[in-house]
Amino acid sequence: xxxxxxxxxxxxxxxxxxxxxxxxxxxxxxxxxxxxxxxxxxxxxxxxxxxxxxxxxxxxxxxxxxxxxxxxxxxxxxxxxxxxxxxxxxxxxxxxxxxxxxxxxxxxxxxxxxxxxxxxxxxxxxxxxxxxxxxxxxxxxxxxxxxxxxxxxxxxxxxxxxxxxxxxxxxxxxxxxxxxxxxxxxxxxxxxxxxxxxxxxxxxxxxxxxxxxxxxxxxxxxxxxxxxxxxxxxxxxxxxxxxxxxxxxxxxxxxxxxxxxxxxxxxxxxxxxxxxxxxxxxxxxxxxxxxxxxxxxxxxxxxxxxxxxxxxxxxxxxxxxxxxxxxxxxxxxxxxxxxxxxxxxxxxxxxxxxxxxxxxxxxxxxxxxxxxxxxxxxxxxxxxxxxxxxxxxxxxxxxxxxxxxxxxxxxxxxxxxxxxxxxxxxxxxxxxxxxxxxxxxxxxxxxxxxxxxxxxxxxxxxxxxxxxxxxxxxxxxxxxxxxxxxxxxxxxxxxxxxxxxxxxxxxxxxxxxxxxx
Numbered sequence: 001x002x003x004x005x006x007x008x009x010x011x012x013x014x015x016x017x018x019x020x021x022x023x024x025x026x027x028x029x030x031x032x033x034x035x036x037x038x039x040x041x042x043x044x045x046x047x048x049x050x051x052x053x054x055x056x057x058x059x060x061x062x063x064x065x066x067x068x069x070x071x072x073x074x075x076x077x078x079x080x081x082x083x084x085x086x087x088x089x090x091x092x093x094x095x096x097x098x099x100x101x102x103x104x105x106x107x108x109x110x111x112x113x114x115x116x117x118x119x120x121x122x123x124x125x126x127x128x129x130x131x132x133x134x135x136x137x138x139x140x141x142x143x144x145x146x147x148x149x150x151x152x153x154x155x156x157x158x159x160x161x162x163x164x165x166x167x168x169x170x171x172x173x174x175x176x177x178x179x180x181x182x183x184x185x186x187x188x189x190x191x192x193x194x195x196x197x198x199x200x201x202x203x204x205x206x207x208x209x210x211x212x213x214x215x216x217x218x219x220x221x222x223x224x225x226x227x228x229x230x231x232x233x234x235x236x237x238x239x240x241x242x243x244x245x246x247x248x249x250x251x252x253x254x255x256x257x258x259x260x261x262x263x264x265x266x267x268x269x270x271x272x273x274x275x276x277x278x279x280x281x282x283x284x285x286x287x288x289x290x291x292x293x294x295x296x297x298x299x300x301x302x303x304x305x306x307x308x309x310x311x312x313x314x315x316x317x318x319x320x321x322x323x324x325x326x327x328x329x330x331x332x333x334x335x336x337x338x339x340x341x342x343x344x345x346x347x348x349x350x351x352x353x354x355x356x357x358x359x360x361x362x363x364x365x366x367x368x369x370x371x372x373x374x375x376x377x378x379x380x381x382x383x384x385x386x387x388x389x390x391x392x393x394x395x396x397x398x399x400x401x402x403x404x405x406x407x408x409x410x411x412x413x414x415x416x417x418x419x420x421x422x423x424x425x426x427x428x429x430x431x432x433x434x435x436x437x438x439x440x441x442x443x444x445x446x447x448x449x450x451x452x453x454x455x456x457x458x459x460x461x462x463x464x465x466x467x468x469x470x471x472x473x474x475x476x477x478x479x480x481x482x483x484x485x486x487x488x489x490x491x492x493x494x495x496x497x498x499x500x501x502x503x504x505x506x507x508x509x510x511x512x513x514x515x516x517x
Contacts, residue, residue, distance in 0.1 A: 211323030223302030
């Protein structure tokens with residue numbers, strides 16, 4: 001038997017309190033799709049609960065509700081207060097649209113925003129359930145069906161209001177504090193400036209690069225186009241199963257041998273390309289997946305791809321290009337003038353386990369470069385829940401633990417570890433910065449699935465079915481998880497001591513050390 005809105009809530013039910021409206025036949029999902037093993041909950045946490053039952057066909061038999069944890073019960077069970085749909089006043093798709101509530105992003109007071117939404121919903125909202133809640137002013141419902149919910153059936157979600165604070169002060173942020181008297185327009189220009197001329201004014205003609213140049217060009221000119229990256233697949237000997245390691249060793253090295261230039265500059269000798277986007281990636285990925293990820297990233301380049309930019313003749317040649325210190329090597333040099341850094345996620349390679357990748361993310365944040373995540377996803381069965389989301393799978397299953405990340409080159413790994421161990425916050429701060437990047441990415445990804453009435457929620461406290469709400473559930477959960485993983489013990493703020501005044505103590509803790517850059 002299917003339960004539509006009309007069947008579940010008959011006309012007479014509108015005279016009953018929300019607490020008296022019975023849930024349709026259901027059972028809680030154990031575990032909920034985005035429940036994290038070992039996740040604990042505190043009173044006041046905002047959560048989603050997941051139930052499965054005989055709902056309408058659009059929902060796929062799975063629906064979610066939003067709630068507040070009110071009481072912690074024995075045996076990992078919780079008493080919840082359900083949140084009504086009117087709670088989602090900030091991201092409702094009808095806001096600002098014709099016949100929708102007014103656009104009020106300029107309104108600072110959250111309670112004023114809620115009242116604006118409720119007044120509109122009380123008269124105009126197409127979902128009669130929401131309209132009734134708005135009229136009654138009900139926000140939380142202590143429903144008996146939520147009086148004892150298994151912990152495995154719930155997961156924390158972002159409240160769509162709190163924005164995580166970056167654990168470190170970036171170079172651009174520091175400069176803005178030092179130039180508070182500058183106009184707002186010039187401050188914005190400083191923050192987003194990506195011209196090579198401005199970078200040279202800030203860092204010098206060579207952008208502080210101390211490694212070996214290629215054909216008298218620094219690494220900022222070792223860029224390559226998307227078409228040229230795709231063109232590698234046309235080289236003799238290429239096959240779709242090749243990993244980046246195979247491409248470099250089998251195809252790139254023979255072409256560049258003895259030339260003194262990486263593949264990127266070799267293709268563009270007559271007119272070297274300034275790299276606009278730096279790409280951080282793991283060499284264990286399939287090259288075909290890497291190419292597709294860049295294709296769908298939305299960026300046009302030119303790109304800086306280490307496998308193709310560095311002259312890969314041998315370890316000695318690579319070491320000369322990297323130079324005497326990481327802070328003045330090619331990666332940091334490129335980031336000083338890049339518009340963005342793209343972190344590439346593919347199913348076969350987890351970049352959070354690669355020392356270079358997590359360190360590049362940290363450097364990019366420190367330099368104030370925008371970080372973009374780009375993932376290659378795979379559909380292994382029909383249904384939105386059966387898409388392998390590489391960004392989510394690699395990032396949300398566990399907290400970043402850069403201590404266990406590795407490099408393919410032992411010398412590189414040793415040098416990076418020495419830099420991290422001698423810096424403020426050490427590995428703990430680096431991990432928190434990475435988690436901040438994850439949270440920031442998913443905040444941008446939070447997209448409202450559409451008006452509730454289109455997905456026919458089976459109950460006044462339910463949001464809708466999996467087809468509409470799966471991605472919203474995933475993103476709200478991912479933000480909450482990453483925000484919870486950002487350590488407040490190593491966060492810098494305006495009252496923190498300046499890096500040069502902190503003792504350089506290499507004690508393996510978050511205390512002491514110097515600043516990077």
